[in-house]
Amino acid sequence: MSPVGSEPSEDPGPPVVLVFEGRRYRVPANVSVAGALARLGVWNLSHSLKYHRPQGAACMSGTCAQCAMRIDGLPNRLACRTPVHDGITVERQNVLLSPRLDPIYLAYSYLGFRFDHHHFMARPRLLNALFTRVARRLSGLGKLPESSVPAPRVPHRREDIDALVVGAGPSGLAAVRRLSADGRSVVWIDEWSEPGGRLRGLPDVVLRRHDLPASDDFLSATRLPGVRWMPESCAVGWFEDEGFVIRAPQEMLSVRAKTAMLCTGASDLLPAFPGGLLPGVLTPRGTQRLLLEEGYRPRGMIVLAGGGARLALLQEALLARGDRVLATDHVFAARGYRRLATAQITYEGRRTWVDMREGVLVVEAGASPALELFQQAGGEVAYEPGLGVFVPKSLNIVAPDGCAVWVDGLTLSGSVMRDLGMMSSLLELVRANPAREVPLPTGPQDIAMAVAAGRPPVNPRAIVCACEDVTAADLAAAIQRGHADMELLKRYTGLSTGPCQGKSCLCHGARILSASHPDAVRATRFRPPVRPVSLAEAAGEPAP
């Protein structure tokens, strides 16, 4: 993977062999499985849980789980987070008969994506018995390997540390610089191998033009006095008995920190309009990773839809390397069978269908603040209807070990321009105010939002929750049935209960509910783990 600011390596080294559904392909050695398949023209990476919709990589950040495949015999591996290696075997999941003619997808494409599994064939008894059997046969996604694939227990270690900074984006950078300047000793973790957060992949020249930190800034911060930089280390949760638990390359590490700074940023929301989940539609973050970090160049047009600061930066970076880019305010619908084929956008003031067969559609659907760790560690979270996302209610200083915990207000918003200033002012506030509660310094109106963010999906046919195939109409029907409560809506429809655990969809549900029942949206509990943890990883016994 290329670090922030650098151009993708011209010479990726000798290609490796990737075996996709029995066929051997030569692919570059330094890309993810999703990136390698995109180069081969394979976008349909698996079929969705309920309607067997073709799914493709969308967020490219290990969040949305749309690219889950069977890789090296293991189910539900994320193609976007799995680097290729020589001889890697890759298969689609949940395909019935054939990827081209999956009868379930065919049927639902014709009938519309509608299915009330609560009431379907509940009577009479015989039909119900038959239906229950069929439903069970079709359930689930990945196939368990026939024999056990070795997975040694990962050792577990505990450590008391001075300061923990989670996330190596611009806010994490600001936090680390400040802590180091104060003479503190800092453990700085990020789940990726290089620092940079959501600036990773943007060329230095573009970053400098906007006064944003570039690759040198990040790399030099990893070497600051007192800083222990831990790449590929992911905080999988905050637990009452262990504090923050970090999955590092060789171990599970529990840390108790005097100060913990959660600079966890935000997860891209998936676009909620008809066709918005077709393979070939990417989120801004996904585009940055696939096109800039991994160096994939689509043959056709790159359409950037939705506006906002993130797309503006992306546009600059893509133009700088000579890509064909079209920016538009709005996208209304996308069509295609197994991949995006056409999209309806505004062009010169009119609605126009554009050919996207060789291109990529990038949709700014907003982002959902990554508040999981914050809430687990005791922070309070509330729904902010103006933004259509959940936000921290206040900065808390959390018992029992008195560690200060917060999420910065700005990485949540999608505006990359003002992170550093914001982070510094938050730090000042916390340093100046040892009280247990510190109010958030700015109102959300301060935050420049992307055009699409904050509004509920309007088209009832839009799939809102991609993991569980929940449409806007499903949510509306559940609300009408009386499940007008965030907790009930989630459970009744399945919204946010799949592999992404709500990171790419919960806000859509909240916006729909909030439109008809403004007071019914409460923050739900973000249960650990924040990222899936395997049994072997969890099984290590801590040294006494």
Next chain:
Amino acid sequence: MTARYHTLIIGAGVMGLGIAYQLARRGVTNVLVVDRDYLTGGASGRNGGGLRQQWATEDNIELMLESMTLFREMTRELGVNVWLRQGGYLFLLDRPEDVEAFTRSTQLQNRHGLATRMISPREAERIAPGLSSEGLLAAAWNPSDAVVFPWSVLWGYAEALAAAGITILSRTAVTALEVKGDRIAAVVTDKGTFEADWVVNAAGAWGCEVALLAGIHCPNQPVRHEIFASEPLKPWLDPMVVHFASGLYFSQSMRGELIAGITVPSHRPGQYTSGSSYQFLSLIGRHLVRFMPRLANLRILRQWSGPYDLTPDNKPIVGPVAGAENFVQVHGFAGHGFMMAPVVARIVADWLAEGKDHPIFEHYRLDRFEKGGGEKEAFIIG
């Protein structure tokens, strides 16, 4: 606001809704259900959905036989899929005393018509594909035990109640019980005061707290149990598998997730919180990998907690209590309230609507604890 009901039920879990539903079937629809949380917010929305008839006491075997019949009818009756799947319950035994106890209870269950049998570890491997039976002495197997999707049962009941015109007031906390003489005269909530001929305490793990509002002391205590759901897998496991010594249990849901829980020894009664511990993940990771090595790479998506409502003899408190004749207790089910709910609801509704007696009102009286309690139910898991 004052309104008068035939029955007011505190707690909209499976027990409270079940009782309301059975009352409606008997023509009693002047019923109100109140709950301080949302539907599925308590233990009824947090359990693994196991339904077993393998018990060590006759009462429980008999109750579960009938409950299973009611569960089998439920989808058709309520018109909502509850995803009942009779994949059996497989108890893994590795202590001689457990083998002895299960051999005895198997005979007892056989006398009640159940096909439970003791099987060899090798045979257990055939029932649960990939099971490693190393270190096991025997297993107990009943193929007619089942799992159900717990939330659907609540929605099914709730829809039936709505159709019968019975209101469920969610997010409504009972703040006081007005006692006049030996009766509950009124139930005071944060949404108003209600009068009822009968007041049912079906508040589950919070039943003890609710009873105390009327000055009644119950010996049950909530204890935290943790559970997880994994990434969705294609169907591969039919039975609910239980390792009796550790309290480990796991089954595959209709969504394909592995649902698994285990007893965390340091979670003590009376200290219930709904938080999550890493200790649980670590403990269950070790045990599951031991029994199912092929699951070592399986990933956990989320973990949560729910309360077991434990009494000193692991048996519930059912029926009216001295000092409050119209205050009916239905709680203390020690982690098996969900599976028992349909039958207990039927018995309680028969009694409320028609005055029909049942032996459990005698066996599960609150005052048995003053006399040292009854025979202890030993088969509590998780």
